[in-house]
Amino acid sequence: MMPNSLISALLLLAAVGLILTLVFRYLSMKKQYKPLDSALGDQKHPTDSLVDITGFAQRLARLIQIPTVSWTNRSKRDLALFSRFQEELITLYPRVHATLTQEVHGNFGLVYHWKGKNSDRQPVLFLAHYDVVPAEEKGDEAWTEPPFSGKIKEGILWGRGTLDIKSQLAFQMETAELLLTRGWQPDRDIYFAFGGDEEIAGTEGARNMASIFKERGLSFEFIMDEGAVIARDQLAFLKGQPAALIGLAEKGMVTFKITTPGKSGHSSMPEREGTAIGRLARGIVRLEKTRFPSRLDPVMRNMLERFVPHVSPALGVIFANLWLFSPLIRYIFSKNKTTDSLIRTTQAVTVFNSGEQENILPGEASCLVNHRILPGDTIDQLQKRHKQVLKDKALTFADAGNWPANNPITASDPKGTGFQLIQKVLASTHPDTIAVPFLVNGSTDSKYYRELTDQILRFTPLVLRPEDIATIHGVNERVSLENLENGLKFYLQLFSQL
Known part of the structure; x- marks a missing residue:
């Protein structure tokens, strides 16, 4: 068994090594991304x-x-x-x-x-x-x-x-x-x-x-x-x-139309499993509960690294060492809708169509889900993911076709x-x-x-x-x-x- 004193010494050595690595990367990036001097100074161009x-x-x-x-x-x-x-x-x-x-x-x-x-x-x-x-x-x-x-x-x-x-x-x-x-x-x-x-x-x-x-x-x-x-x-x-x-870099975009059939008829005699609207609504809830995972795209990483000379030393150390602190940054970004959109593919249900009259069961329900695709994801990946999340073969989806879809x-x-x-x-x-x-x-x-x-x-x-x-x-x-x-x-x- 390794003596406690040796374990403590190794842990101390590891801690010192980590601190030196963090500080070295901070000082290195602070120098690398120092502000450019104006070529004109106070003179007018x-x-x-x-x-x-x-x-x-x-x-x-x-x-x-x-x-x-x-x-x-x-x-x-x-x-x-x-x-x-x-x-x-x-x-x-x-x-x-x-x-x-x-x-x-x-x-x-x-x-x-x-x-x-x-x-x-x-x-x-x-x-x-x-x-x-x-x-x-x-x-x-x-x-x-x-x-x-x-x-x-x-x-x-x-x-x-x-x-x-x-x-x-x-x-x-x-x-x-x-x-x-x-x-x-x-x-x-x-x-x-x-x-x-x-x-x-x-x-x-x-x-x-x-x-x-x-x-x-x-x-x-x-x-x-x-x-x-x-x-x-x-x-x-x-x-x-x-x-x-x-x-x-620019996010990609695609809008999917999700559709489910229903059995039309009199509203006094609905099907036991509910209406097309309810079925589609349950699918939408499953989608919205399953957000896309977050990650720091290389462009966003470089953005934060370039801020190193302009922020406090503590924050500079974090930005210079995203290999370690990326989970913390993603957690902070996820708390604001603007910054959250920069770390994940987004999905938003923007249009819902179904039904014509209050006493008629709808024969179909559909919605549009707009996605802004983070670099690294693709339209094909989104389609496969939705099939897994929706878990309902009656819910079909396809490109809505209103706007040209494109990958990032x-x-x-x-x-x-x-x-x-x-x-x-x-x-x-x-x-x-x-x-x-x-x-x-x-x-x-x-x-x-x-x-x-x-x-x-x-x-x-x-x-x-x-x-x-x-x-x-x-x-x-x-x-x-x-x-x-x-x-x-x-x-x-x-x-x-x-």
């Missing part, structure tokens, strides 16, 4: 002088005033408004339209090509969409300013599309227009692709344009789309310091040129911001372009607080002129370094 924020805000306001609303019921779309938006771009940005090659594909696709000086360099592609969701008011959800007024009041521009995402399109057009006034030509080719139906899956806009690029044999060094922002006051451990969440998008490498360039520019335009990789849990137009590049970056340079995020697809969507000014400076520097 030469392109800053080009910014006319009042004029830019007024031009964006004119785009906001055109209600290019995408309705799920596509027959409700007013195509004349989308044409009017395209014509307004020509009016607002004459140099762009006189210099760049423009193509209109269908009712919703706009492609611009800015010829560069060096045809040997791989081009880059910038994406945005100019459709918006409806801005209907319900109950207490009333707009302070009309949603399509484009009103500028006390340094704030109001309206649907200010955050999602006509501002991104305007940043890109304004930047090109301003640089053209200086006779500037990019070193490489720059492409823009603007879709008009992203809010209803992008099948007529982005998917069409991506297929055209593919047919032409085009590929891009990187592609930049919407997806994440500069988050302020959204991560408590940063104590107010903003974090630029640069989306390098492969993550871009944070060591890639695109991420590094954004990080470098942010060090100058937003010097107090921490640039980190991020997993986008929504769905963007960029998924259609995944075969054209190995670097997709989902980022908009707007600083948003939780209350700002709540206005996206909600009421009182708005953006400050200060935010717009800094975002435009970001794009001017980004383009000038391409």
Whole structure:
């Protein structure tokens, strides 16, 4: 038998070794991810002088005033408004339209090509969409300013599309227009692709344009789309310091329709086992009680590791040693619906249909279950899992078919040129911001372009607080002129370094 003194000594040695390992990894990551110094210091970048924020805000306001609303019921779309938006771009940005090659594909696709000086360099592609969701008011959800007024009041521009995402399109057009006034030509080719139906899956806009690029044999060094922002006051451990969440990965999406048959008849004589509604409801309960397991995706791990130099030493040790503390992080993330969605595949029952009248037994019941799929999971895995959880052969399910389903998008490498360039520019335009990789849990137009590049970056340079995020697809969507000014400076520097 091993002496107690030897056991104690070995345990002490193991404890010391563990502590040294934790501290070593902490110090190593603190050095590896130290903040970038601004290349300009307190000096202004030469392109800053080009910014006319009042004029830019007024031009964006004119785009906001055109209600290019995408309705799920596509027959409700007013195509004349989308044409009017395209014509307004020509009016607002004459140099762009006189210099760049423009193509209109269908009712919703706009492609611009800015010829560069060096045809040997791989081009880059910038994406945005100019459709918006409806801005209907319900109950207490009333707009302070009309949603399509484009009103500028006390340094704030109001309206649907200010955050999602006509501002991104305007940043890109304004930047090109301003640089053209200086006779500037990019070193490489720059492409823009603007879709008009992203809010209803992008099948007529982005998917069409991506297929055209593919047919032409085009590929891009990187592609930049919407997806994440500069988050302020959204991560408590940063104590107010903003974090630029640069989306390098994107969850997949699928909606399943689950259906069960029933025996119709008079409600006074129901079957002993109940109705189709009850059977489906029991299946839904089984699904909702069986959540998908949580895990830290590599992108999310790297995000936390990059926070190491910016948090307390105790928290830094935890973030630097996720090999040990991952269960603790996942437990904490699971307590908030926003962070919980970043560590697991989610499922949400969003539509339930059955029955026609109170005294008639329904012949069928169905529901829609929407999933956002964590990288590492697949649609096939979800189908197999549901069969095991539902445990009822009468409950059938299939792709609902309303939106294109897709598996998660492969993550871009944070060591890639695109991420590094954004990080470098942010060090100058937003010097107090921490640039980190991020997993986008929504769905963007960029998924259609995944075969054209190995670097997709989902980022908009707007600083948003939780209350700002709540206005996206909600009421009182708005953006400050200060935010717009800094975002435009970001794009001017980004383009000038391409």
